[in-house]
Amino acid sequence: MYITREDVAAAVSRAELVQLSNDEGYGEPDWQIVDRAIAYACELADGYLMGRYALPLETAPSILRHLCTDIARHWLHQRRINAAEFPKPLQAAYDNAVKLLVQIRDGKIHLGIRAAAAATEKPQPEGGAYHVRGKAKQDWSGY
Template identity: 70%
Template sequence: MYISREDLAAAVSRTELIQLSNDDGYGSEPDWAIVDRAIAYACELADGYLMGRYTLPLDPAPSLLRPICTDIARWWLHQRRINTADFPKPLEAAHANAVKLLEQIRDGKIHLGVRVGDTAEPSGGAVEQAHGERGAYQVRANSRQDWSGY
């Protein structure tokens, strides 16, 4: 996980967290199970963008992912309550920016500062030769046929 309950609680007021997570109209505490679902959603979405570029899970988590995941989790909590047409503009902009940043990380335009040895390499598959060398294809074919008489 790239964020914790405490990270999310620091990003929103306690009252807002209670209103967004507690389905009991008279609740005085956040529903931590719902908060955990928002956190899981945000972190899994981030992993979906990072999967092809980095070996997951990233540990320790790069600090750049904390505000991104926080904005996504906050958006997830709000979408439980608000029609998306009525979303507050700053919240919608923060979510759109978070997704844009994840796309830029995925595309290699923004780097997380993870050591090169920690990045994922695409699997060699057919490209990887038996002795582990990458870059050349091995091809098997039947023996050559003489088509010169045709």
């Protein structure tokens, strides 16, 4: 997991977290719902990082924590709010998070850790020039 309950709790107010996670709308946040949002955000991030980095990442870079927090917030709000009434800043943060994950996947943004292929490949020795011999060309123009 790239984020914790504390990361999500720091991103939203306690009252908002209660409203988004607790179906009764009062009391304490439903941490099982928050955990589902965290799992969704981390699995989505892993889906984008899968081909580029060896998973699971030992330490989560700070950019990845911010992206997963935005995705988890979006997931929590999506439980409650109609798509037509969705807050524009929240939707923009989610869209930006997915856009950045795509750029990380495509290699345009690097997380500062070794890529999966680089971690498993052994360095190849430098080879010399290759000389290839073959039979002379055949003349098939008469057919």
